[in-house]
Amino acid sequence: MCRSSVRPAQARLVHRGCARPEGTGSWQGLRPFKFGKVHGFILNDGVWKKPHDLAFIENVSVEETKAALAAAGIANEVVPIPFNITLLKFGNETVLFDAGTGGQFQPTAGAMIANMAAAGIKPAQITLWTYEQGP
Numbered sequence: 001m002c003r004s005s006v007r008p009a010q011a012r013l014v015h016r017g018c019a020r021p022e023g024t025g026s027w028q029g030l031r032p033f034k035f036g037k038v039h040g041f042i043l044n045d046g047v048w049k050k051p052h053d054l055a056f057i058e059n060v061s062v063e064e065t066k067a068a069l070a071a072a073g074i075a076n077e078v079v080p081i082p083f084n085i086t087l088l089k090f091g092n093e094t095v096l097f098d099a100g101t102g103g104q105f106q107p108t109a110g111a112m113i114a115n116m117a118a119a120g121i122k123p124a125q126i127t128l129w130t131y132e133q134g135p
Contacts, residue, residue: 029115038090041119045083045100046109052079083109087121094121095128 031042052062056079060068069076083105086097103110113123 029111030119032119038088040086040088041115041121043085043087043100043112043115043119045085045112045115046103046106047083048081048106049078049108050081083112085112087116087119089121093127094125095130096126098131099129 029044033040033042050056052065054062057065065079066076069079074080083101085100088095088097100112101109116123
């Protein structure tokens with residue numbers, strides 16, 4: 001497991017386009033929340049439109065997966081897997097957990113910077129960036 005915390009002077013956020021995620025319901029790309037004095041946002045970076053695959057969801061058929069998506073009001077032509085990033089603001093700190101896909105993983109991803117802007121946050125305001133990768 002790789003863990004890292006990087007201060008802004010060491011970090012560079014990569015961005016290649018800000019497309020609003022499609023087929024993900026009515027969510028507008030960010031959800032604010034508050035716990036006491038901590039303000040936060042769940043920022044959407046887009047969606048992976050994964051083709052249906054019998055082996056993807058154990059013990060569930062493709063037809064059951066499509067029915068569950070439809071029952072939840074979600075388009076069911078593919079399995080939409082959202083890329084969500086948490087951002088917290090408390091005191092003088094603005095902490096970003098992860099850095100999104102930078103639009104490099106899927107053509108339907110790369111919306112994090114636009115959704116940060118919609119939340120009124122500029123990348124330069126990030127005081128701590130933390131991420132984790134790998135098993």
